[in-house]
Amino acid sequence: MIYDVIIIGAGASGLLCASKIKGQVLVLDSNQTAGAKVLVSGGGKCNFSNKNISVDNYYSISGMEKIKGILSNWELKDVFALLKKYKIDYFDKGDGKLFAKDSKLILSALLSECKFNNVKFNFGVNILDIKKSENLWIVEVEKQKLHAKNIVIATGGKSYSRLGASDFGLKIAKKFGLKLVQNQPALVGLKYPNELRFLSNLSGVSLPVKIKIKDKIFDDNLLFAHYGITGPAVLNTSLYVDVGDVVVIDFIPQNSFRTIPYRVQKTFMDYFSCSDKKKLISKLKNFHFDYVSTFGYEKAEVMRGGVSLAFVNDNLESIKDKGLFFIGEVLDATGQLGGYNLHFAFASANLCAKALNHSIYR
Template sequence: MTDVAATHDAIVLGAGAAGMLCAATAGQRGRRVLLVDHADEAGKKILISGGGRCNFTNIDTAPDRYLSANPHFATSPLSRYTPADFIALVERHGIAWHEKTLGQLFCDGSARQIVAMLRDECTAGGVTFALGRPVGEVGHADGLFRVGGATAPALVIATGGPSIPKLGATGLAYDLARRFGLKVVEPRPALVPLTLAGDEALFRALSGVATEVEARAGKGRFREAALFTHRGLSGPAILQISSYWRHGEAIAINFLPDEAADWLVAAKRARPRATLRAALAQRLPDRLAETLAERVALAGELANLPDRALAEVGRRLGGWEFRPNGTEGFAKAEVTIGGIDTAALSSRTMEARRVPGLYAIGEAVDVTGWLGGYNFQWAWASGVAAGLAL
């Protein structure tokens, strides 16, 4: 390994998606780059993504699919490095891929192919890897950043957020940001299962039951599968709205997104002898139909139930409120919402406005995408933006 005490043009902290592509981009422009990570292997979070096949981008990427205190910040990086650009890179390395659903692209083979591609790109740029080395104290004096024995006029914070700590994730990015006077938007778990307690805990008995729903929270509205778990609610629809949910608020679930509010009135005409449970069981998993019918407590045949009562049940099923008591935390969160305040950064270069030579990219920044490859695209786009500026 090259002596890490040598002088470099840039030091990149974090050998994840954003850090590796940033280092490769700068290295291939002739910059001498040192890539430092306390983990002994690069791209650990990439390896577990997409069930091991890496949902590496989304062809429907657009700025409105991202959450940030400044919703316009992501526009510039995303417009300058698009999904098509990353697909071209993937294909240049001979990696086969497929579109699954909702614009999500996966490797046909393994996520290890993406990590190998990024390492090869770094090698092509002469990037020096320093893996398995704690970052330690970061110094800054006389226009140079110092990490261990290495010095450089540029430092890139690409250490991500605290989600999935078992992979070594920490809040280092925020500590460094504050050290250099940058504000941090409150970090919290995102794309994370929600927990239920109290009267709603009975839904845990449905653990393993999944159904397609429309979930709503705040400004978020997603139609995908929801999954009941032994702790509460999960599945793509729930993970999506978790980014929009705040503690103490309710979420609304439309269990029958294809049905009009008065569908039970029509069902009464078609099958007057049916019960509410039977009508629900035609459209939902049996155990869920039984639980919802019990909670509604509208017994008897549909023929004997007033249209007004049936319409009210239909409306309730179209906006069933749950009030989660929390989330499963950073341990189960796919990403972190919040992070280094974008007001302190240039959206063109990702450089800190008041600290020349300091950059922040990827999940460390207050830009969080939807589930489905959006966060990887932000990593690629922000990494390239910084790599081109180094």
């Protein structure tokens, strides 16, 4: 049997893409079930989108302009139509971040859409290789060769390998001659440099801060942890930080020393050997440290970098081989915290499905 499309990866992008393709579709996944990251997303409440979607909320080295085009393929009205169809309640945390009552509802809606579209699934599959023979794609799995006219790589990023994440998509891109933008963990905590290890005393304390990294400023909470800092302001900072960068934290964004917890005041008084409030305020409003490393892929929500957007066309098809598509987090397009990554996964999936429908029925 020759499938119109084989999709590798039954995550956010793979499922939406499968549900939209009008043809014979097979989805393969190494996990035993679909959508492991969708289920854990948003702390179990799936922050599936944001009211303020804009290209400015994304980071890419290879194609900010292309991201704009991709985002135009999945609008809030599309999101709301899906929620309405499955009677899924959602809420806005007040800052534009849209959450579902339960991530399971979003996953179940995606799976129902696939079922309605007669999508076939094979779970627990170990994919050995992907090859091209004339106009057909061959997916080699144990004891079997599967054939398709088109392949969609939707294997996501490298973070959270315990949920099935792998670098498979990156390897396939490399095998077929596509450039990769160097990847690194993002939306993740930053480790203390040696001289800041004393801050581990504050582990568990959270406070509002302003963090400056390059030309970005994040005004949100910071949480001291044992090995470094985390919390939303820090996670967003990690998306933009590179080795050699200086991170600048304003610990007193409201300009009042009294607003910061006493434990924090005392720790910094000891560190700077200073009890003069004016001097302390000036130091804490402009606290610099050299970035060393993040908490790593096991803690990161996403991967920054991936398949270069310059090596896929406007339909996300490889510029080297017809019928090979890349969607979702495997691409060099990473969003800030707040639903931007799932939104991109869905937008890229919808765009790819439209292109495939066009080619299948040409």
